[in-house]
Amino acid sequence: MTADTNLPNAAHFFARALxxxxxYQEYLAAAGAYQNDPDAQHLLNQLRAVQQGxxxxxxxxxxxxxxxxxxxxxxxxxxxxxDANPTLSRFFTSQEQLVALVRSANARLTERLGFDLAxxxxxxxxxx
Numbered sequence: 001m002t003a004d005t006n007l008p009n010a011a012h013f014f015a016r017a018l019x020x021x022x023x024y025q026e027y028l029a030a031a032g033a034y035q036n037d038p039d040a041q042h043l044l045n046q047l048r049a050v051q052q053g054x055x056x057x058x059x060x061x062x063x064x065x066x067x068x069x070x071x072x073x074x075x076x077x078x079x080x081x082x083d084a085n086p087t088l089s090r091f092f093t094s095q096e097q098l099v100a101l102v103r104s105a106n107a108r109l110t111e112r113l114g115f116d117l118a119x120x121x122x123x124x125x126x127x128x
Contacts, residue, residue, distance in 0.1 A: 014105075023094070023101045030094035033087050040087040047078040 106118045
C-alpha cells in the first residue's frame with residue numbers, strides 16, 4: 001500500500017471512529033429528541049428572537065458587540081427556561097461533549113502531522 005491509499009483509508013477509519021463514538025451517538029439522540037420536541041424548539045426560537053431584537057435595537061448585530069449589552073429581563077427569563085428545559089440541556093451538553101472530542105482529536109492529529117488540520121477547514125475571505 002502506498003501513502004496515497006493509506007490516507008483515504010485512514011480518513012475513513014477516523015470518520016467511522018468519530019461517528020461510532022458515544023459522544024456522537026448521544027448527540028444524534030439528543031438532536032432527535034430536540035427535533036421531536038416542539039416546545040423546546042419554540043422556547044429556543046423565542047430566546048433567539050429576543051436576543052436578535054436586543055442586538056438590532058442596540059444598533060449593531062455583530063456577535064462581539066451583542067455580547068456586551070446587558071440582556072433584557074425577557075431574555076434573562078427565557079434563558080432560565082432554556083437552561084431548565086431537559087431536552088435543550090441534553091442537546092447543548094451533547095454538543096459540548098462532541099466539540100470537546102473533535103478538538104481533542106484535532107490536537108492529537110496536529111501533534112502527529114505537524115500542522116493544524118482544523119485550520120484547513122476554515123473559510124478564507126467572505127463574512128462567515
